[in-house]
Amino acid sequence: MFRDQWGRVLASLVGFLGDFDRAEEAAQEAFAIAAERWPVSGVPDAPGAWLVTTARNGAIDRIRRERTLAQKIHLLPVPEAIMDDFDDTLIKDERLELIFTCCHPALPLEGQVALTLRALGGLQTAEIARAFVVSEETMKRRLTRAKAKIKATGIPFAVPGAHLLPERLDAVLAVIYLIYNEGYSGRVDLGAEAIRLGQVLAGLMPREPEAHGLLALMMIHHARRRARFSGDDLVLLDDQDRSLWDLRQIAAGRAVLDQAMVLGGRGPYVVQAAIASLQARERIDWPQVAELYRRLADLTGSAVVELNRAVAVAQAGDPAAALRAVDGLDLDGYLYFHSTRGELLRRLGRDAEARTAYRRALELAASTPERRFLTRRLEQL
Amino acid sequence: MQYALLIYAEPGYLETSSDEEREAAYAEYFAMADDDRYVSAAQLQPAEMATCVRLSGGRTLMTDGPFADTKEVLGGFCLIEAADLDEALELAARVPALRFGGTVEVRPVVRL
Numbered sequence: 001m002f003r004d005q006w007g008r009v010l011a012s013l014v015g016f017l018g019d020f021d022r023a024e025e026a027a028q029e030a031f032a033i034a035a036e037r038w039p040v041s042g043v044p045d046a047p048g049a050w051l052v053t054t055a056r057n058g059a060i061d062r063i064r065r066e067r068t069l070a071q072k073i074h075l076l077p078v079p080e081a082i083m084d085d086f087d088d089t090l091i092k093d094e095r096l097e098l099i100f101t102c103c104h105p106a107l108p109l110e111g112q113v114a115l116t117l118r119a120l121g122g123l124q125t126a127e128i129a130r131a132f133v134v135s136e137e138t139m140k141r142r143l144t145r146a147k148a149k150i151k152a153t154g155i156p157f158a159v160p161g162a163h164l165l166p167e168r169l170d171a172v173l174a175v176i177y178l179i180y181n182e183g184y185s186g187r188v189d190l191g192a193e194a195i196r197l198g199q200v201l202a203g204l205m206p207r208e209p210e211a212h213g214l215l216a217l218m219m220i221h222h223a224r225r226r227a228r229f230s231g232d233d234l235v236l237l238d239d240q241d242r243s244l245w246d247l248r249q250i251a252a253g254r255a256v257l258d259q260a261m262v263l264g265g266r267g268p269y270v271v272q273a274a275i276a277s278l279q280a281r282e283r284i285d286w287p288q289v290a291e292l293y294r295r296l297a298d299l300t301g302s303a304v305v306e307l308n309r310a311v312a313v314a315q316a317g318d319p320a321a322a323l324r325a326v327d328g329l330d331l332d333g334y335l336y337f338h339s340t341r342g343e344l345l346r347r348l349g350r351d352a353e354a355r356t357a358y359r360r361a362l363e364l365a366a367s368t369p370e371r372r373f374l375t376r377r378l379e380q381l
Numbered sequence: 382m383q384y385a386l387l388i389y390a391e392p393g394y395l396e397t398s399s400d401e402e403r404e405a406a407y408a409e410y411f412a413m414a415d416d417d418r419y420v421s422a423a424q425l426q427p428a429e430m431a432t433c434v435r436l437s438g439g440r441t442l443m444t445d446g447p448f449a450d451t452k453e454v455l456g457g458f459c460l461i462e463a464a465d466l467d468e469a470l471e472l473a474a475r476v477p478a479l480r481f482g483g484t485v486e487v488r489p490v491v492r493l
Contacts, residue, residue, distance in 0.1 A: 106466055153489045154382050156465040164467065 002031055006122030007200065009051045011098035012091055014157055017059055020119075020147045026062075030055035052091050095120065096204040097157050102146075103172040104155045111146035112175050118143055120200065121193050131182065131190050169205075173214050173269060176201065180218045191222050202256070209265025212256050216273035219253030220280055222246075234369045237279060250280050271296045286316035303329045307340055319347045335364040339374060351381050383420065383490040384461050384469040388476055389453040390483030392427055398481065406477035413459070418472060422459040453484060460490070 009030070013023035030051045044050040102115040114132075117123045123131075129139035149155070160168045180194035198215035205211045227240035235241075257273045275292045278285055293309035296302075306329055314322035323344040331337035342357035355378060362374045395403050413419055428447040435442045447454055456478065463469040466487070473485040 104466075106470070153487075154463075154465040154469070156467050158465075158467075160467065 003122045005048050005051055007095050007120040008048055008093060009055060010119055011094040012052045013055055014098060015094040016056060020150055022059060026055040026059035029058045049091050095200060096159050099172055099201065100159055100168055101150060101155055101157050103175045105171050106153060106155055107146050107149060111142055113178055114139060114142050115146045116175055117179065117193065120197055169208065172201065173210060177214060191225065194218055195222060207263060209260040209263040210267045210269045212260035213265050213267060213270030213273050216253045216257035216260060217269055217276055219249055219256060220273060220276040223249035223253065224280065232369050234373045268296060268299045286312050290316055303331050307331060307337060311340060314344055319344050323348065335361050338364065346381060355381055384463055385488045385490055386459040386461060386473050386476060387455060387486040387488065388457045388478050388483060389486065390456045390478045390481060391453055394481040409477045413475065418461050418463060420460040420462055424457040425455060428454040
């Protein structure tokens with residue numbers, strides 16, 4: 001309940017006060033009062049409006065007390081707080097402005113990520129620190145620095161104009177997807193957090209196909225997370241226990257993907273979601289997957305995508321063509337390049353070469369599950 | 382608020398480009414100066430003309446050359462007035478030196 005309200009309340013306060021720190025302080029105070037009162041007096045009919053009004057009043061009181069400080073923030077004269085009308089529809093939803101501020105490319109990427117989780121996701125600094133395996137002190141500094149830069153450099157609290165929007169939206173999508181992928185490596189459930197953020201964004205930008213595309217992609221992947229690991233071991237798509245898939249979430253993800261398609265979406269997130277959707281079928285149409293990877297490669301120019309396309313070509317029944325495609329790629333420092341070559345060579349019966357490729361992959365493997373997986377593959381040859 | 386656009390580029394980038402390119406770049410610099418948002422601007426003489434001044438034990442030390450020995454040097458700057466960082470970044474993106482591989486550092490000016 002509190003988590004759901006946090007982003008909207010904070011966004012409204014940043015818009016009202018023009019100052020991130022002050023807004024956060026006021027929001028925290030209002031949430032603390034609510035935590036104390038609501039269990040006794042009951043939840044108000046319009047909890048969002050109640051929180052915003054209470055926080056505004058608190059902030060205004062403080063500003064009145066610190067009149068000299070007030071002259072330094074753009075807030076003169078002090079606005080009057082309205083306490084009588086509690087109606088959530090009267091509180092303008094300014095979360096989109098907040099998202100674009102938090103994901104501004106002038107901020108370091110790690111700052112964008114931390115601030116988005118704190119401001120929109122309502123996560124505590126300690127939780128974000130745990131998720132990224134850094135000390136709370138480090139995370140606090142990261143957040144403070146990002147907020148200081150917003151204030152000092154005049155990063156706007158606004159949705160960018162049409163000429164800037166595509167580029168800035170890409171930055172926002174990249175931050176959310178980064179949060180999702182951190183979650184995928186299995187520490188804290190940042191995956192669910194990223195999906196929540198994706199839902200907020202898609203809700204705020206209902207006409208943007210890539211916002212829906214990203215959300216669909218994350219939902220369909222997330223639905224399979226329990227099947228990806230057996231204990232600590234990685235399980236490949238082929239060997240996954242499909243009874244562990246969350247079929248309802250896959251269906252929900254596909255509905256979001258349909259929405260993106262209706263909007264004419266053909267961007268990279270939409271294509272990736274379409275691939276994820278195909279891979280979540282009972283029988284996978286590998287030629288179709290390969291075709292979508294080709295489109296994705298055209299869009300991104302990425303060698304890693306080409307590698308994935310090659311895997312799909314092999315799955316579609318042509319490991320020789322796949323190996324030819326893989327051998328043309330310049331990915332020598334990439335673990336999955338060598339593990340994929342190993343697998344293709346094994347299928348083509350070239351065991352000695354397969355062993356060499358798997359050994360090279362093993363040299364590059366950083367995590368224990370990956371190392372175990374590759375060692376098992378080597379032993380089976 | 383005010384921002385400084387600090388223009389870093391390889392020395393002599395304009396001399397080595399074609400006449401048309403150079404003339405186009407100059408025209409753009411002049412057009413920028415006509416924009417009301419530009420408070421002031423200056424092109425600097427080459428870095429070899431620089432002298433650095435330091436204090437050491439109460440004595441003034443002078444050395445020949447720029448402060449940092451890098452490939453790209455500070456070649457000029459503009460002071461602009463912009464509503465927010467986005468507007469400042471847009472103005473920065475128009476600096477012709479960028480097309481010649483230069484970099485523009487955007488720094489808000491301290492308000493007194």
